[in-house]
Amino acid sequence: MANLLTMNDLSARDIEWILDRAESIQKDKKKFRESKPILVTNLFFEPSTRTRFSFETAEKRLGFQVLNFTSETSSTTKGETLYDTVRTLEEIGTDIAVIRHKDDHYFDQLIHNNIKLNIVNAGDGSGHHPTQSLLDLLTIRQEFILFQGLTVAIIGDLRHSRVARSDAEVLTSLGCRVVFSGPKEWHNPELPGDYMPMDEAVRIADVVMMLRIQHERHQHTLDLTKEEYHQAYGLTLKRSEMMKKGSIIMHPAPVNRGVEIADELVESENSRIFKQMHNGVAIRMAVLEWALETERGEMNRGELIKEW
Amino acid sequence: MANLLTMNDLSARDIEWILDRAESIQKDKKKFRESKPILVTNLFFEPSTRTRFSFETAEKRLGFQVLNFTSETSSTTKGETLYDTVRTLEEIGTDIAVIRHKDDHYFDQLIHNNIKLNIVNAGDGSGHHPTQSLLDLLTIRQEFILFQGLTVAIIGDLRHSRVARSDAEVLTSLGCRVVFSGPKEWHNPELPGDYMPMDEAVRIADVVMMLRIQHERHQHTLDLTKEEYHQAYGLTLKRSEMMKKGSIIMHPAPVNRGVEIADELVESENSRIFKQMHNGVAIRMAVLEWALETERGEMNRGELIKEW
């Protein structure tokens, strides 16, 4: 079983293998061919457009058979546990389950001897989202070639973002300096790195990574209008002019235009927001291959990430 | 980019190409083969059975890879704009987006230099529904061979029907006489052609095209029971006996049986209602091919419809 639940499941060599493979997929359009048909089930317990479609496209490009499960049309209304649902999918023949769930660490209940299928985490609560981290890494590597010495500013809703944590950890491991900025109420003591005022973070960063405001996860809202938030913590046009030459803008999307980022910047010359989405398909193809090849013992995985 | 947003995007030659192609698909069951896999995304923001399944079948018959987006399970709940959703689908690799949306002319915001994928309109609000018009044309042509000189009566909910407008315009262009009938409250001054009493319309028509009452788009309902409506504006058994020899009945479906049309007439000998549905698949296969071939510049398109 080769699960990808958090970035901690990957060794440095795994990450390199995945990023290289994703780029070779983009260049050659070559695809991997299994001798037997692979069945993938996408289990999305939360609404999603880009992550689900990006995975589904990756699966179809690889020639896999695909089942799509959304919580609206399923037996979870009959009170079945997640464990029983996943065991069922395995008995039906699922080789890989791609799962998004609103609970942090939903996968803890699935790490169980009886479950043999591969699990790829497509987002757990405010926890992890490893394929998003990997596509962010690919986007940064395509721009700067080396991670060592880069400054990445992660800005905004640090408390509820599953991207912030995964990205901060892996970027730090790869030699980046990671800094944070955002409303005090949303600071997150678990994140490694320095907090600083918005203008300073934007000024020193090679990568300005804006986070989406996770309205759906907030219990209390800030006492700010959208426009006030934008002026205080958003990437305004004026702030974008302070950015270093050669620096880039990233955002995991969907974007709240005019809130986290000025409307005009979303597709500006130094924005890589749509390139991130583009990279997502190749990354997910590479991750699905990685899961299958690791399972078959065909990968030399090196040490896991914690030992980087 | 070759979009099909309204019938005005098609030249007379385009229409002829599509109708001929649809018929040759029906005869030979031949399908077009792309060298690279084509990815189509069906974006349905309104419920639909026949249009969505007809498109999806067409796409699968053509060997395309298909993503199905319905508004219930998507990030539109996170407030993303339609433009950003479509740009995302493009970055993911979508070649053609088939879109149904409740807003008239939703596609105006998508006619944008940054969007390169092909858009096929599967219905916008009370506006257009070009593939429905094309399958109506095919059904009429299969019956009468020539359009010139035919009388087509379009009857019922003229104000809210996206079929009425598209069909009336293109049929008039092709040399048909188009007449209308229905409750005064639903008359639509934008439609070209004569209004007349129900019985007269039925008597002179070669094609009696009944429209569905668009309950879901009405803000005020007529002050009539279903039975009263049926007697006043429906195709009753008695009225059907006034129809000319050789004339046919059409309806875009879903049918409100016993309201727009008597139950017994839906599958009567001169009804073409289910044949319309049958023709829908071949028309949509032909339209998808048209979009791809036009994009590659392999079509000689002639003049657009306004110059017919």
Added chain:
Amino acid sequence: MANLLTMNDLSARDIEWILDRAESIQKDKKKFRESKPILVTNLFFEPSTRTRFSFETAEKRLGFQVLNFTSETSSTTKGETLYDTVRTLEEIGTDIAVIRHKDDHYFDQLIHNNIKLNIVNAGDGSGHHPTQSLLDLLTIRQEFILFQGLTVAIIGDLRHSRVARSDAEVLTSLGCRVVFSGPKEWHNPELPGDYMPMDEAVRIADVVMMLRIQHERHQHTLDLTKEEYHQAYGLTLKRSEMMKKGSIIMHPAPVNRGVEIADELVESENSRIFKQMHNGVAIRMAVLEWALETERGEMNRGELIKEW
């Protein structure tokens, strides 16, 4: 047309053909190849995970093209009849419709000269669920080889279960003794066989088949807590120790753990609950082949089940 609506549509020879075919599918992984692409539409008007995914996997393993219809995203909101929906699917090119519906005998309105496609019943109200019966049969036959002389105890919500009735009839026909146990309020006079106390039923059975409590079909609930129900009518750990050597536990799932059955028994050594799910895919592949081969007259069907 070869419909599978209830087990009464199958002759003894049909059942044998299906069970044998399912096993040969499991062994050889061979799949049937149609010369023309087969289009299957899954029409699920009730939520379902395992049945729908089991069918969809079977269809994809067979290389069929698949449309998935769920009531949430369809025109049934526009008031279309089931007959018209199915006729539409037929015109679109559907060869087989797999249907689940909350109404008992929904299919009566579809047994109509105008409908030519094959219908496979995936569950009607509290009525029938023939593919569930067939996978139960396969599971029992794989265990005991012969049906003759076995005692099968069906236990629990006998009134609302579509499994109880189908299974009881066919098992009796095949030479099993079927006994029942459960709350008096849920006894069902239509079921053939003896009622007995829980402990006795468990003690004499070769197969202890627990039923799911169909909360969603109950108008009045029993005056019992979950724990009280479990003690009175559930398969507790203590009761499981009374079971005969070599006997097995079955359950159609989803399981209410700790209610119908003790948590620890779900994956115990003599449980075949997940094997039932595993067998479901091969059974459904065999049923889909059966429908197509019967339609072409390539099957020698023997006498229908009532004459067994």
